Amino acid sequence: MSAHEQFADDLALLALEALHGDERVAIERHLEDCPACRRELERLRGDMALLALSASGPAAPKRSRDRLLKAIAKEPRAEKTPARRSARWTLLPWLAAAVFLAIAGSFWQQSDRLSQRVAQLQEESSQQQAQLERARKVVSTLTATNAMRVTLVAAQAPPQPQGKAIYVRERSSLIFLASNMPALPAQKAYELWLIPTAGSPIPVGTFKPDARGSATVIEPTLPAGVEAKAFAITVEPEQGSATPTMPIVMMGAGE
Amino acid sequence: MAALYDRYSSLVYAIALRVLGDTGAAEDVLQEVFMQLWRKPAAFDSGRGNLGAWLGVITRNRAIDGLRKRRPETDIADVVVSVEPDMAGEAERSRAMEKVRGALGGMPAPQRSALEMAYFEGLTHTEIAAKTGEPLGTIKTRIRAGLEALRKAFEP
Numbered sequence: 001m002s003a004h005e006q007f008a009d010d011l012a013l014l015a016l017e018a019l020h021g022d023e024r025v026a027i028e029r030h031l032e033d034c035p036a037c038r039r040e041l042e043r044l045r046g047d048m049a050l051l052a053l054s055a056s057g058p059a060a061p062k063r064s065r066d067r068l069l070k071a072i073a074k075e076p077r078a079e080k081t082p083a084r085r086s087a088r089w090t091l092l093p094w095l096a097a098a099v100f101l102a103i104a105g106s107f108w109q110q111s112d113r114l115s116q117r118v119a120q121l122q123e124e125s126s127q128q129q130a131q132l133e134r135a136r137k138v139v140s141t142l143t144a145t146n147a148m149r150v151t152l153v154a155a156q157a158p159p160q161p162q163g164k165a166i167y168v169r170e171r172s173s174l175i176f177l178a179s180n181m182p183a184l185p186a187q188k189a190y191e192l193w194l195i196p197t198a199g200s201p202i203p204v205g206t207f208k209p210d211a212r213g214s215a216t217v218i219e220p221t222l223p224a225g226v227e228a229k230a231f232a233i234t235v236e237p238e239q240g241s242a243t244p245t246m247p248i249v250m251m252g253a254g255e
Numbered sequence: 256m257a258a259l260y261d262r263y264s265s266l267v268y269a270i271a272l273r274v275l276g277d278t279g280a281a282e283d284v285l286q287e288v289f290m291q292l293w294r295k296p297a298a299f300d301s302g303r304g305n306l307g308a309w310l311g312v313i314t315r316n317r318a319i320d321g322l323r324k325r326r327p328e329t330d331i332a333d334v335v336v337s338v339e340p341d342m343a344g345e346a347e348r349s350r351a352m353e354k355v356r357g358a359l360g361g362m363p364a365p366q367r368s369a370l371e372m373a374y375f376e377g378l379t380h381t382e383i384a385a386k387t388g389e390p391l392g393t394i395k396t397r398i399r400a401g402l403e404a405l406r407k408a409f410e411p
Contacts, residue, residue: 009392012399017316017328018379024328039337046338047402049308050409051374052266052315053352054359055273060264064282065257068289072256075293110297 004030007037015044139175139218161213163250165192165231172224174204176217176231181209184235191236192217193244197227204231206240229253256293263307264289266348267314274318274375284318291331298332307348308338319377339409351409358408362401369394370401 010027013019019027031038163178176192184190189206196202205220230253234244267288271281288310292299299309313331320327359367365387372378372386380398384391 009395009399012402013373013380013395015402016373016377016398017319018373018377020328020379042335042337043406044399044402045312045334045336046308047405048315048374049311049336049338050351050355050405051370051402052270052311053348054355055269055375056352057269057272060268060282060285061278064264064268064285065260067282068260068286069257071286071290072293075290106297 004034004037008040011037011041012044015041015048161250163192163231163233163252165252167194167228167231169225169227172222172226174217174220174222176204176207178207178209178215178233179213181213181215183213184208187238188235189238189240190215190233190249191240191244193232193234194222194226194228195230195232197229201232201244202226203240203242203244206236206238256289259292259306260289263310265345266307267310270311270314271318274315274377275322280321281318284314284321288314288317295332298330305336305338308336309334312336315374323377354408355405358405362404365389366397366401366404369397373398 007027007030010019010023014024014027027037031041159180161178161180161182163176163181166175167173174194178190181190189208191206192204193201194204202223204222205217207215207217209215230251232244232248232252233250234241234246234248236245264285268281268285271284271288272278275281275284291313292310299306312334316327316329316334359370362370369383369387372383373380378386380391380394383398384394387394
């Protein structure tokens with residue numbers, strides 16, 4: 001612990017607002033000069049917040065929400081909120097002046113903080129824009145109908161049907177690219193299946209290869225966070241099936 | 256404000272109700288806590304911690320002030336809370352809640368009860384010592400150790 005051991009118990013009591021009188025004054029004085037103990041107090045308050053979680057019960061009645069919103073509507077947010085309550089400032093005009101200065105200072109600080117935040121957001125937004133642009137390019141290259149798709153295989157081997165599934169479980173995001181797929185009979189389609197580590201195969205989507213045997217399945221709707229053991233392809237009626245019809249024509253497990 | 260209310264009112268109300276044991280009084284604290292946030296939004300500085308945790312601490316303190324019929328001693332703008340789990344979402348809260356309950360369950364009974372008396376009943380160490388007949392120093396240490404045990408439950 002980096003805070004002062006001799007104050008540790010009292011810090012906990014202060015966090016709990018259970019310290020009064022001289023003891024409180026003493027520790028507050030110490031806190032003014034001791035960042036380590038201030039930090040410990042913040043952490044103890046964090047522990048209190050955790051303890052707050054152990055309380056649970058019925059939701060607040062609907063009338064509470066109405067009551068709050070009504071009260072807020074009646075009380076437009078004041079533009080100048082005194083930073084601190086002080087009993088003496090009405091008696092001492094110079095102190096009032098100081099308070100106004102402090103308020104002005106805090107507004108200035110706030111607006112400074114806000115403009116920094118705006119700049120930061122703009123920066124983030126332009127970065128995101130660039131990332132998005134890049135992502136768009138990647139996807140459009142992957143899915144372009146006019147793209148040249150080359151699968152390199154060992155020399156002298158006949159072209160083999162091939163599928164590549166790129167799956168990010170955390171985002172339930174999937175891109176699937178196929179090449180050299182044999183043409184299908186009428187009213188039939190290929191269907192891609194996600195084989196989870198547990199449970200039955202999940203239909204990912206149907207696809208039909210183009211004249212050159214290429215096809216894609218991009219970002220289909222998938223249940224969240226499913227861990228995939230493998231992907232498989234079957235031939236199904238055009239509208240797809242809920243369970244795969246044997247045989248499996250292609251299959252691959254994660255690398 | 257309505258959005259904040261919808262997100263955090265269940266947390267605030269649960270704490271107030273647990274401390275006060277009275278739905279009317281708990282509703283008053285709920286109202287008061289959100290009105291304070293409305294009137295003094297600058298009191299909570301998002302750079303200094305998460306709002307759920309901050310509201311949790313403010314609510315508990317206001318409820319205890321109400322229970323003990325005393326004036327607040329700490330300005331809400333001076334309450335800085337530092338805590339790991341984010342309490343913005345219901346799912347995160349219920350995960351954290353499980354951990355807190357586990358940590359409470361794992362505490363020796365005297366430690367847990369000292370902590371709960373101090374936290375939910377707002378008793379001072381002196382009052383707890385008088386109630387349990389145990390030395391003041393023991394009670395102080397139990398309260399602190401209890402809070403630290405909660406923290407440890409969230410350490411990786």
